[in-house]
Amino acid sequence: MADMTLTQLRAFVTVARLGSVKGAAQSLGVTEAAVSGAVAVLRRELGDVLFIRAAGGISLTPGGSRLAAGAAEIVGLAEETRHRVRQASSGTAHLRVASTEAGVEQVLPALLTSFGRRQPDLDVETLAVPVAVFGDLLRDRRADVTIGPAPHPAPAVESIPFLRFQLAVVAAPDHPLRHRQRLGPAQLAHEPWLLGPAGLDPDTLSGAFLAHIGVEATGAKAFPSVTASLNAVAAGAGLSVAFLHVVRDDLRRGSLIRLDVTGARLGGMLYASALTGERRSTTAAALCRFVTTPAATQAVLTRSNGVPMNEFRPPVHVTIWS
Amino acid sequence: MADMTLTQLRAFVTVARLGSVKGAAQSLGVTEAAVSGAVAVLRRELGDVLFIRAAGGISLTPGGSRLAAGAAEIVGLAEETRHRVRQASSGTAHLRVASTEAGVEQVLPALLTSFGRRQPDLDVETLAVPVAVFGDLLRDRRADVTIGPAPHPAPAVESIPFLRFQLAVVAAPDHPLRHRQRLGPAQLAHEPWLLGPAGLDPDTLSGAFLAHIGVEATGAKAFPSVTASLNAVAAGAGLSVAFLHVVRDDLRRGSLIRLDVTGARLGGMLYASALTGERRSTTAAALCRFVTTPAATQAVLTRSNGVPMNEFRPPVHVTIWS
DNA sequence: AGCCGACTTAAGCATTCGCTTGAGTCGCCG
DNA sequence: CGGCGACTCAAGCGAATGCTTAAGTCGGCT
Numbered sequence: 001m002a003d004m005t006l007t008q009l010r011a012f013v014t015v016a017r018l019g020s021v022k023g024a025a026q027s028l029g030v031t032e033a034a035v036s037g038a039v040a041v042l043r044r045e046l047g048d049v050l051f052i053r054a055a056g057g058i059s060l061t062p063g064g065s066r067l068a069a070g071a072a073e074i075v076g077l078a079e080e081t082r083h084r085v086r087q088a089s090s091g092t093a094h095l096r097v098a099s100t101e102a103g104v105e106q107v108l109p110a111l112l113t114s115f116g117r118r119q120p121d122l123d124v125e126t127l128a129v130p131v132a133v134f135g136d137l138l139r140d141r142r143a144d145v146t147i148g149p150a151p152h153p154a155p156a157v158e159s160i161p162f163l164r165f166q167l168a169v170v171a172a173p174d175h176p177l178r179h180r181q182r183l184g185p186a187q188l189a190h191e192p193w194l195l196g197p198a199g200l201d202p203d204t205l206s207g208a209f210l211a212h213i214g215v216e217a218t219g220a221k222a223f224p225s226v227t228a229s230l231n232a233v234a235a236g237a238g239l240s241v242a243f244l245h246v247v248r249d250d251l252r253r254g255s256l257i258r259l260d261v262t263g264a265r266l267g268g269m270l271y272a273s274a275l276t277g278e279r280r281s282t283t284a285a286a287l288c289r290f291v292t293t294p295a296a297t298q299a300v301l302t303r304s305n306g307v308p309m310n311e312f313r314p315p316v317h318v319t320i321w322s
Numbered sequence: 323m324a325d326m327t328l329t330q331l332r333a334f335v336t337v338a339r340l341g342s343v344k345g346a347a348q349s350l351g352v353t354e355a356a357v358s359g360a361v362a363v364l365r366r367e368l369g370d371v372l373f374i375r376a377a378g379g380i381s382l383t384p385g386g387s388r389l390a391a392g393a394a395e396i397v398g399l400a401e402e403t404r405h406r407v408r409q410a411s412s413g414t415a416h417l418r419v420a421s422t423e424a425g426v427e428q429v430l431p432a433l434l435t436s437f438g439r440r441q442p443d444l445d446v447e448t449l450a451v452p453v454a455v456f457g458d459l460l461r462d463r464r465a466d467v468t469i470g471p472a473p474h475p476a477p478a479v480e481s482i483p484f485l486r487f488q489l490a491v492v493a494a495p496d497h498p499l500r501h502r503q504r505l506g507p508a509q510l511a512h513e514p515w516l517l518g519p520a521g522l523d524p525d526t527l528s529g530a531f532l533a534h535i536g537v538e539a540t541g542a543k544a545f546p547s548v549t550a551s552l553n554a555v556a557a558g559a560g561l562s563v564a565f566l567h568v569v570r571d572d573l574r575r576g577s578l579i580r581l582d583v584t585g586a587r588l589g590g591m592l593y594a595s596a597l598t599g600e601r602r603s604t605t606a607a608a609l610c611r612f613v614t615t616p617a618a619t620q621a622v623l624t625r626s627n628g629v630p631m632n633e634f635r636p637p638v639h640v641t642i643w644s
Numbered sequence: 645a646g647c648c649g650a651c652t653t654a655a656g657c658a659t660t661c662g663c664t665t666g667a668g669t670c671g672c673c674g
Numbered sequence: 675c676g677g678c679g680a681c682t683c684a685a686g687c688g689a690a691t692g693c694t695t696a697a698g699t700c701g702g703c704t
Contacts (some may be wrong), residue, residue, distance in 0.1 A: 006325050006328070019478075037692080038692080054476045054600035056600070056601075057478065063407040065410075067403060068399075070407070072462050074399050083643075111544075140335070217631045220630075220631040223431070223626075224683075227546075231553065237627050281387065303557065306544055354681070356663055647703085650701090651698105652700090655696085656693100656694085658692090659692080659693095660689105660690080663689100664687085669682070
């Protein structure tokens with residue numbers, strides 16, 4: 001397998017940006033032939049001409065367009081990674097926490113802000129991923145800790161239960177089903193379900209519940225965030241499932257109501273998982289100890305008031321390529 | 323500049339995953355010496371031992387931990403990119419649309435769903451980025467179209483205005499400032515402002531407004547999404563600025579109220595920007611034509627009912643490493 | 645036509661990569 | 675202490691990469 005090279009990708013990215021081989025060559029400080037050659041290798045290997053000359057620049061083929069985007073990202077990531085490794089010994093600890101979409105949105109901000117107060121000089125990154133890859137993420141060292149369901153038991157992974165939670169099926173206050181009792185799959189399956197980006201992940205409790213009552217991807221509507229889906233529910237567009245403690249204020253204010261659902265388990269447990277022994281970083285260990293403290297419980301159950309803007313890092317939605 | 327190599331990164335990733343050089347060598351089908359050598363090159367180049375042997379596996383240094391995460395991403399992205407380029411000619415068009423955080427959350431879903439209905443077999447990706455890089459993204463071909471403020475005028479970039487919008491300063495219904503008239507910086511600067519991840523981007527109208535009245539990053543609170551910040555506003559935790567058409571329903575229902583603010587421009591224009599001429603893909607051109615149609619306007623101004631789950635792709639938050 | 649600029653191709657060369665084999669080195673356990 | 679397992683180092687080799695110079699090719703322009 002002939003490998004693409006970072007140099008080749010850099011050459012292509014520069015050509016795509018500047019719109020000419022000559023310009024790219026000047027910008028990279030090499031001859032045009034060098035750039036042309038690098039692109040030729042990519043063309044051959046990928047079986048795509050990638051771009052053709054056009055009036056006042058170049059016109060990318062569909063393949064070239066994808067490569068331009070991917071290559072720019074790869075090159076940027078490579079440089080960024082080198083940079084970060086180089087200044088790794090600069091004191092500030094680093095922690096990558098993976099969780100579900102709902103966890104990243106509604107559990108981690110409060111939890112990690114609270115954790116950060118007793119662990120100063122800490123740089124936290126939050127990742128939203130399918131539960132199915134929790135274990136892989138830990139083993140691959142792409143995450144230090146996962147928060148949410150426990151991954152399948154595995155030799156080097158330890159899961160610590162730390163918080164019992166309840167789910168609530170919610171609807172708008174004037175929803176037709178509001179006074180019905182003991183709702184089951186028959187009544188619920190064909191309602192419009194409004195969910196966050198990963199709302200059907202079958203390894204979450206809410207995803208399992210939705211699967212249980214027979215909700216399909218074609219019948220559910222997705223919103224860019226769990227909160228957005230709940231807002232749409234409040235506006236009367238459908239139903240959703242949410243952490244009870246998250247919607248408690250809405251239920252109290254009456255902007256949402258809770259439906260009476262039967263025949264499904266709606267209580268579950270949050271786990272913090274990490275590698276065992278020496279393989280666990282000290283910061284990860286500190287977080288694993290922290291989650292069982294009352295301070296952590298309180299932070300999660302209290303409605304979040306947001307994170308100070310200057311210490312905020314937006315969550316990263318990681319896509320997993322099998 | 324000695325370059326890291328994808329093969330070297332792959333070797334390191336495998337070592338990090340399997341916890342041993344031997345295991346990695348077997349998994350990669352080469353000798354241990356090959357793996358050891360690849361890691362040695364990385365060690366030398368990055369000036370970090372990356373990992374040390376520990377009981378039953380390895381223990382990563384801080385630098386090694388960063389490298390494991392970055393390298394896994396780079397290797398995955400490289401393979402994914404190769405794969406995507408290879409099947410680029412498989413018919414389905416591809417479109418990458420960049421916008422602001424608010425745009426990605428509150429404008430693009432409806433706009434692109436509507437666009438997708440008249441442009442079947444379309445694969446759309448949405449990117450949330452700072453406005454300052456809109457132009458670069460287009461020139462680097464990392465995005466086909468940007469939606470939001472117009473980037474600084476540049477030779478090969480064309481911006482098409484398509485929608486006039488208003489911002490509203492919103493608060494909870496019982497907020498102390500609710501009956502005050504003509505609020506100015508003096509009254510507003512030290513209120514708690516609740517914003518989305520990129521709420522202070524000075525190149526957006528709302529960011530400019532906040533800068534104008536003197537809001538600093540230390541005084542503002544960040545939420546994982548714009549919608550979440552608006553929810554917190556409704557709960558009484560502070561103020562926010564939002565697209566008027568997005569909060570119209572909340573204002574009507576009374577879950578939010580609008581404050582009377584003076585001395586600041588709160589009306590603006592949305593632009594669709596793309597490269598000119600041959601450099602613009604046909605799909606990008608189609609979107610540029612579409613945004614000015616009544617269907618597009620209506621889609622944006624109507625409250626979104628979500629995207630069918632089976633055709634939903636979560637937005638990507640791109641980090642730009644200068 | 646004729647030329648010019650932009651790109652590609654070809655040949656050549658130093659360097660590096662990626663790999664193997666074989667010989668250490670290090671820590672550990674009986 | 676001998677030996678064992680896991681890793682590192684050294685030498686070496688074929689095949690790339692990455693670069694150059696030099697010689698085409700192609701299209702547009704006057």
